Amino acid sequence: MSISCIIVEDLIVAADYLKKCCEKSGEIEVKAHFTNVKEAVSFLNENTVDLIFLDVEMPGDDGFTLLDQLVYSPKVILTTSKTEYAYNAFEYHVTDFLKKPYTYQRFQEAINKISLTTPDDSKRKENNDDHIYIKTDATE
Amino acid sequence: MTDQSSANSFDFNPLIHAEILNSLYENDYQYIEEIFNTALTHLDADVETMRSAADPESLRKAVHKIKPTFGFLGMPDIEQQCKQFEDRCKTSQSIEPLAADRDALLQAIKEAKTVIEQDHQKLIIYNKAQA
Numbered sequence: 001m002s003i004s005c006i007i008v009e010d011l012i013v014a015a016d017y018l019k020k021c022c023e024k025s026g027e028i029e030v031k032a033h034f035t036n037v038k039e040a041v042s043f044l045n046e047n048t049v050d051l052i053f054l055d056v057e058m059p060g061d062d063g064f065t066l067l068d069q070l071v072y073s074p075k076v077i078l079t080t081s082k083t084e085y086a087y088n089a090f091e092y093h094v095t096d097f098l099k100k101p102y103t104y105q106r107f108q109e110a111i112n113k114i115s116l117t118t119p120d121d122s123k124r125k126e127n128n129d130d131h132i133y134i135k136t137d138a139t140e
Numbered sequence: 141m142t143d144q145s146s147a148n149s150f151d152f153n154p155l156i157h158a159e160i161l162n163s164l165y166e167n168d169y170q171y172i173e174e175i176f177n178t179a180l181t182h183l184d185a186d187v188e189t190m191r192s193a194a195d196p197e198s199l200r201k202a203v204h205k206i207k208p209t210f211g212f213l214g215m216p217d218i219e220q221q222c223k224q225f226e227d228r229c230k231t232s233q234s235i236e237p238l239a240a241d242r243d244a245l246l247q248a249i250k251e252a253k254t255v256i257e258q259d260h261q262k263l264i265i266y267n268k269a270q271a
Contacts, residue, residue, distance in 0.1 A: 011205055013179045013212050017164075020171065057204055081208045081223075101211035103163050 003028050003114060005051040006043065008066065009079060010035040010058040014100055018053055018079065021107040028111065037061035041069050049074050051114060053098075056080040056088075067092050077110050150266050152214070153255045160214040170267050176260040179209050183253055191246060196238060200229035203245070210252065218252045221245055 005028055009015040015033050022028035031049055034040040036058050044052075044066075052074050056063040067076065076094040078085060079102075089097045096110035150169050152158045165172050186206045193199035207222035225238075225245050232238050 011208055012182050013175060013209055016178050017175065017212060057201060081204070081211070100208040101160075101164055104166070 003051050003111075004031050004049045005029065005053060006031050006040060006049050007033040007053045008035075008037065008040045008058070008063065009033070009053065009055040011055070011100075014055070014079065017101070018107075021104055024104065025108065025111055035059070037063065037066045040066055044070060044074075048072060051075045051077065051095075053077050053079055054094075056082070056085050064088055064092065075114050077114075150263065153259050155215065155217075155252070155255050156259060157214045157216060160211075160216065164212065164214075169263060169270070173260065173263040173267055175212060176256055176263065179213055180253070180256060180260060183209065183249075187246065187249060187253075190242070193235070195235060196229045196232045199235065199238060199242065200226050203229065206249070213252075213256055215252055215255075218248055221248055 005022065007015050007018055007030060009018065012035075015035075019030050019033070022030050028051070031047070032043055034043065038060055040052075052066075054063040054066065054076055056078060057080070063078065063080075076092065077096045077098060078089050078094050079098045079100060081100045083099060086097055095113050098106060098110055149167065150172075152161065161172055165175065183206075186202065186209070190199065190202040190206065193202050203222050203226045207219055207226065210216070210219040210222065222245065225241055228241060229238060235242075
């Protein structure tokens, strides 16, 4: 199974590492890499992909602005160094959230979720599902 | 990324957490050399963006961008310094109160870059010898 993707990431070392993970997986084909939302949206308006690896903070618009502009619903994996965006990740129904730097194993776990996600999951945005589950490390 | 036996392991500078590099790159020293090269190629531009930032939000964004680089380089201490400074930027109304800490962080990044440059050169030699 080949999953087509784009990478939207302004930190080159992070983008290179992600490309290497995709190559190693043998499942993910990187169609393009963009360092800003504007260029990524232009590409997505003309091309369809199965998956977007999306950084949040970039020059210009942020990653969530890209999601707001999408005319179709590819799977999305957020890649960021800030866990504060986890709640937004739930709001946008992203498939997974990779906190940089992540191991290849963690990357593979995220990719496995792509395979497990059913087509109906993309319609969850339309439902009034007000439940979220947040795992914490709090101990008593 | 390929496995290499521990008998052929590379000795990184103690300021680099080798176990982090091994967890990310699985002892693939060729690939670590590439990562170091990529980071060094872009580091100066990212540092200059930090240095020239004229307001706290611009400075915060510049630090936010550069921070994960040190995670990928196995330098979590610098990464943590970046995070703490990024948090400080959020609460500052102007650049002046941040100047001293910004300069201290820039100095720490400069020293980290020297370490990476030295280990990058050693990796080039090491990888050639292994080929």
